Amino acid sequence: MLxxxxxxxxxxxxxxxEPIRLVLIAMLSEGHVLLEDVPGVGKTSLAKGVAKIFxxxxxxxxxxxxxLPSDILGSSVFLSNTSEFEFRKGPIFTNVLLADEINRTTPRTQSALLEAMEEHQVSAEGVTYKLEKPFFVIATQNPFESEGTYPLPENQLDRFIICTEIGYPQREVEKNVLKSHRAGSLLDADLQSISTDSLLEMQRQVREVQVDDSIYDYLLDIVEATRNHEQLRMGVSTRAALTFYRAAQSLAFMEGRDYVIPDDIKQLAIPVLAHRVVCRGFVREGQRDKAKEVIRQILESTSTPA
Incomplete structure (x- = not known):
């Protein structure tokens, strides 16, 4: 099916x-994904497609x-006929939220997403509202060097289970894109879909994928190495370790296995960890590339279980 x-x-x-698979892994892990790339390479189309097939x-x-935060969460409106206030829910009350160009707004507004992404609930004006399952955020951000961008703070980045890029297509692929649009947008095509209940069931099955003690130790060796690496000012959190573990279960599930292997950990180390670490001597430009290089060094120097 997958x-x-x-x-x-x-x-x-x-x-x-690759980005398609990583987005599906994030959904199966009950996490969220951050797509970082230049405008116009398909980030929005991918998000709409994910909502459509599920x-x-x-x-x-x-x-x-x-x-403003109320533009995301919602706000109270005074009803003259009843002389009472009514809470009007914002766009965050959905299954799949595309937070487009998230780094074009201020950190104060970005932080409005934190509770929803972590606890699947929204607190507004003293009242807590539960979000329906599934709840999945696909956020896109432009490269840091773009005009008018605000860097996402570390606590916001840590809420994304995966961060990846899409990149420009190869020439032949781009040619096919041009040809295929003669009949209209690719999103207008009929796509095979499954029910939301089927997605929830797959998320439950992912949690049952077996993880051997040696895999736990291998994962934690990598996590601890980020905290002790001389080129990193900040390593990854316990939340990151938990999402790393869940993502590995999801990848195994997608591969048709009911157990995690070391290659699952290796494949996911960069998309799960690189956006969470902070490199010494880098503020914005070059930070992500350096982080990926450091994660590769850690993988090379960490013993793989037999």
Whole structure:
């Protein structure tokens, strides 16, 4: 089933199987994903496609410098006929939320997402509202060097289970994109979908994927190495270790296995950990590339279980 869903998303985002797989891993892990890339490479199309194949309610929120937290969460409106206030829910009350260009708004507004992403609930004006399951945030951000961007703080980045790029397509793929749009948008195509209940059931099955003690130790060796590496000012958190573990279960599940192997850990180390570490001597530009290099060094120097 998952192979067919990957193929369906491949009809929307041509020639990019890796980001498609990583987004599905994030969904199965009950986590969220951050897509960092230049505008116009398919980030929004991928998010819409994910909502479509899982038959989920979808909302898109365009982040801007003047956006307020209430634009995300909702606000109370006075009803003159009853002389009472009524809370009008914001776009965060959905299954799949596309937080488009999240780093174009201020940290104060970005932080409005934190409780929802971590606890699947929203607190507004003294009242707590539960979000329906599944709840999945696909956030996109432009590269740091773009004009008018605000870097996401570390506590916000730590809420994303995976961060990845899409990148420009190869020439032949881009040619196929041009040809395929003659009949209209690729999102208009009929896509095979499954029910939201089926997604929830797969998320439950992911939690049952077995993890051997040697895999736990291997994962924690990598996590601890980020905390002690001389080129890193900040290593990854316990939350990161938990999401790393859950992502490895999801990858094993997608591969048709009921157990995690060391290669699952290796494949996911960079997309799960690189956006969470902070390198010494780097503030914005070059930070992510350096972080990836350090994670590769850690993987090379960490003993793999037999």
């Amino acid at each position: 192979e067919s869903l990957e193929a369906e998303l491949g009809k929307i985002l041509l020639g990019k199987p 038959d989920c309610d979808f909302k898109r929120l365009q982040f801007t410098p003047d956006m």
